[in-house]
Amino acid sequence: MLKRIAIIGASGVVGERMFQLLKERNFQHDSLELFASEKEGRFLEYEGEKFPIRPVSTADFSNIDVALFTAGTEPSVQYSQVAADAGCLVIDNTNVFRMRDDVPLIVPRVNLNSLTGIPKSNIIANPNCSTIPFARAIQQLDQQFNLKEAVVSTYQAVSGAGKAGIVELENEAKAKLDDVDYIPEVFEEKIAFNLIPRIDEDLASGATMEEQKMRQETRKILDRPSLPVFTTCVRVPVANCHSEAICLTFENEISLTKVIEVLETVPELTLHLGKGRESYPTPLEVSGSHNMHIGRVRVDKEYPNKLQFWLVADNLLIGAALNAVQIAEGMRSEGWI
Ligand SMILES: NC(=O)c1ccc[n+]([C@@H]2O[C@H](COP(=O)([O-])OP(=O)(O)OC[C@H]3O[C@@H](n4cnc5c(N)ncnc54)[C@H](OP(=O)(O)O)[C@@H]3O)[C@@H](O)[C@H]2O)c1
Known part of the structure; x- marks a missing residue:
């Protein structure tokens, strides 16, 4: 060995x-x-x-x-x-x-x-780091219900930009609270008390490289070379854990009960299925977890072939x-x- x-x-x-x-x-x-x-x-x-x-x-x-x-x-x-x-x-x-x-x-x-x-x-x-939890969350749903299209918006933590990203958020937040000016070095724009809807370089398509990575990599991992995947990747002032708002469209109607049955079979996934505060995970509580966390799972009565949910995963670990x-x-x- x-x-x-x-x-x-x-x-x-x-x-x-x-x-x-x-x-x-x-x-x-x-x-x-x-x-x-x-x-x-x-x-x-x-x-x-x-x-x-x-x-x-x-x-x-x-x-x-x-x-x-x-x-x-x-x-x-x-x-x-x-x-x-x-x-x-x-x-x-x-x-x-x-x-x-x-x-x-x-x-x-x-x-x-x-x-x-x-x-x-x-x-x-x-x-x-955003593709890994996304692919893990949708693979079995795709196999069970035949995925037609996926739309995902990410809320990506500063730790995705490495140690320097975390330090920049901390220093910038402190400077803002102390009313001192701060010139960003890691991110192209101030990130404390802000967000930046552009990660990595722009492409001729209008997407960013980060958005293209999510589309291309998901297709390769799931072996779905022409799966329509629409992504918007956003950097947010969160220290660690990427979150994703996901909307999936399937060939046929689905039911919330069957969706949950499928999600319950996904390995290393914690489902948040309660009411109110019990219905969602947050980056702060998920940081350090070896599981992916999914909440706010919903099927809209008006669109019974669409599924929406909220996903949080530790980008440094899972991702x-x-x-x-x-x-x-x-x-x-x-x-x-
Ligand atoms: N952070 C995430 O969530 C995440 C997720 C998926 C993938 N990644 C990828 O993982 C890689 C590392 O990310 P990170 O977040 O850990 O960044 P980081 O905290 O900035 O660490 C970067 C590491 O790379 C080393 N390094 C930099 N330049 C080097 C060079 N020329 N030769 C040898 N070592 C060098 C650094 O060593 P020194 O300390 O000696 O400079 C450090 O160990 C990146 O490619 C990133 O895109 C990161």
Whole structure:
């Protein structure tokens, strides 16, 4: 069994969680190496044991069996292919490989069964942080009721922009309360007491890259290449957890009872089906949860083939680190690594 593991981007918010999850979930390994940029003298700690974080330029990928890449686009372009060519299985958390035909895009709770072993490319891509919970929430509904169209608006936390995004929200909010001016550095506009309806670059289509990722990746994961998916992605002043308002249109009429029966079979999903305050999850309460949370589930009597609901998931876990670790766990349980 392959047991030499590495995390590239280990000092980031996602990398730190990957480290914790590998340890807490007892993912067996002989060695666990941590890498980031050239800054020296840092480490992560688990139960008193210190793991140094070294510059990725010093990594010897021929001596690593599985590498979790979460250091951003540039390092993935520079090192992921090098690692894969050296025989290391790369699980990549960036946008670099997701749409490549020879790279599977995997959400283990949805399409692990599309893998038959380690892919020839030696690379598996982790989808976008909003796409993962979205695909997990809609797959079984699609299979049961035949999805015709999906419309989703996201409310994305600042942690989606990494450690620096969280720090910017905190500093900016404090500056605003202290009546001091603040010039944003991470986001293109002030985010405290505000929201920004544009994430990532603009495309010729009028959509943003983030919106296009959700459409294209959902189609690839669900193997529905022409599924109409309409997305609006918005950054909101929430520290952690992405929320999504989802509206699905099915071929035929559905009933709330049957929808709930299906949702109850989705693994690692908490349903909020009570009244009033019990009818919805919030980012604050969901932060740190290994489950997706869904509430406000409703079928409109006027449109009985449409379903609406509210979804909240921890983007650093469900949307990134946990999914990557579950890919590794799934590969291991199949005996491939
Ligand atoms: N945050 C999310 O919700 C989320 C979800 C899905 C996917 N992702 C993706 O995951 C990646 C990391 O995100 P994050 O939120 O963890 O960001 P982050 O907190 O800013 O961490 C970035 C990490 O990448 C490392 N890094 C940056 N430039 C590097 C370089 N040139 N060489 C080596 N290492 C480098 C940083 O190391 P230093 O500390 O040494 O600078 C740090 O460990 C990004 O590609 C992001 O798009 C993030």
